[in-house]
Amino acid sequence: EVDQLGESVAAHGLEIFLLAAASPFKHLDLTQLEVGALDEHEGFRSDFKAIKRSMDVAKRLNVRGVNAHAFAWPGEYHGAGKATWPMRWLTQGGIIAKSDMEKLVAIFTRVLEEAERYDVDLVLSMLPWHYTNTSTNFRALAEQLKSSRLKALWGPADSVNCGEPEVATQGFNNLRPYLYGLHLKDLRVIDGLHLDFEYCPIGEGDVDYPTIMYNMRQHRCDAVLSVATHFRPEGGTPMDAMRINYGNLQKIIRDVENEAS
Numbered sequence: 001e002v003d004q005l006g007e008s009v010a011a012h013g014l015e016i017f018l019l020a021a022a023s024p025f026k027h028l029d030l031t032q033l034e035v036g037a038l039d040e041h042e043g044f045r046s047d048f049k050a051i052k053r054s055m056d057v058a059k060r061l062n063v064r065g066v067n068a069h070a071f072a073w074p075g076e077y078h079g080a081g082k083a084t085w086p087m088r089w090l091t092q093g094g095i096i097a098k099s100d101m102e103k104l105v106a107i108f109t110r111v112l113e114e115a116e117r118y119d120v121d122l123v124l125s126m127l128p129w130h131y132t133n134t135s136t137n138f139r140a141l142a143e144q145l146k147s148s149r150l151k152a153l154w155g156p157a158d159s160v161n162c163g164e165p166e167v168a169t170q171g172f173n174n175l176r177p178y179l180y181g182l183h184l185k186d187l188r189v190i191d192g193l194h195l196d197f198e199y200c201p202i203g204e205g206d207v208d209y210p211t212i213m214y215n216m217r218q219h220r221c222d223a224v225l226s227v228a229t230h231f232r233p234e235g236g237t238p239m240d241a242m243r244i245n246y247g248n249l250q251k252i253i254r255d256v257e258n259e260a261s
Contacts, residue, residue, distance in 0.1 A: 006061045017181065017224045018123055018153070019058045020067035021050035029078060030071035030131065035106045051111060055118035065123040065151060065180055068111065070104065070132035070141070077129070082195060089192045092163045093134030096141075104131060105144050115149040123151045123180045127158055134164040135174035142178055151180035153226075156207045157187050161197055168208035172215045181224035184209075184249060185231075199231035201241075203248040213256045225249065 009016055024047035038044050047068075054066040073094065075083040088094035096104075108122070115122045124132050132138040132152070142150050152175050159167045186205035190196040203209055216223065227249060229241035 002057050002060055016061060016063045017226075018065045018067050019054045019061075019063050021054040024048070024051045024054075024068045025071050026069040026125075026127075026130070027077045028071050029074060029076070030100055030103055031074050033071075033103060033107075035103055038107065038110075048111070052114050052118075055114055055120050058120045059118045063120070065121040066115070067123050067125060067153065069125050069127065070130045070138075071107075072129055073131065082129075085195055086193055088128075088133070089163045089195075092165060093137050093159075094131075094162075096131055096137060100131070101141070101144070104141055108141070108145055108150070112145060112147045112149050115147075121149050121151045121180065122147075123153050125153045125183070126155050128162045133162045134159050135167070135171040136164065138178070139174045150178060152178040153181050153183055154179060154223075155183040155185070156209070156212055157185045157205070158183075160206050161187060161189060161192075163189075163192050168211035168215070172212060176219060176221065179221055179223040181226050182212075183226050183228055184245070185228040186245075187230075201231060201233075201248055202227075202245045203252055209249070209252050210256060213252055214260070217256055217260060 006016075028043050028047065033041055033044060038048075051066060051068055058064070058066050073084045073088065084094065112122055124138070126132050126134070126138060132141060135154075138152055154175050156167050156171070159171055164171060184202060185199060186202045186207050186209070187197050187199045188205045190198065199205075215221075227242065227245050229238055229245055231241055232238065233240050233244060
């Protein structure tokens with residue numbers, strides 16, 4: 001089945017840039033895990049197995065990266081709701097407790113050992129609900145792990161939504177050594193403290209995409225631009241939203257190229 005998948009993609013002249021077995025570690029509350037008893041937690045055991053299977057498939061298909069998430073802040077998906085959101089907004093992304101950082105380091109050290117064994121990269125998504133929600137938090141974890149296998153799938157809009165300042169400049173600089181790809185969408189923050197925001201077309205929100213594209217060009221970043229939608233044009237479909245975002249991104253890139261030349 002894996003070989004057939006690879007052959008089908010190649011027959012269309014395409015390449016797989018990232019593999020994900022569902023969304024490993026996305027819905028797991030880090031505070032519910034204990035380093036010495038990880039394999040006793042059914043959710044962790046299942047997701048870790050899925051990551052290793054992704055790595056096995058990626059190696060066979062010659063795909064460079066496998067995706068995972070960096071665990072949920074307390075209450076994000078279960079129980080008390082987004083109880084820590086106000087703290088995270090006011091601190092521009094959240095303060096990771098020492099005990100939680102120790103867990104993250106222990107867990108991802110184990111995952112990165114598997115990545116080394118399979119000769120693939122581990123690519124962490126950066127959603128607002130997870131510990132790697134901002135460039136600062138991702139960088140803090142990366143500097144402790146010290147692995148060339150660790151990469152970032154950066155969502156600049158998600159970082160803006162977390163209250164991170166200077167996303168297009170300092171955020172880019174923080175992540176540049178780790179960039180694997182960008183998850184592109186746009187939004188407007190209405191009331192950050194109360195998580196009130198709205199998605200909109202790329203280039204019409206709070207994300208400074210011209211500066212991001214300019215910086216990527218200047219530094220010759222070899223990162224995939226992965227266009228998402230998240231908004232719905234009035235009377236339109238998700239496909240219409242994708243066409244709008246793709247067209248807007250192309251225009252931003254053309255403008256950057258023209259300015260640079």
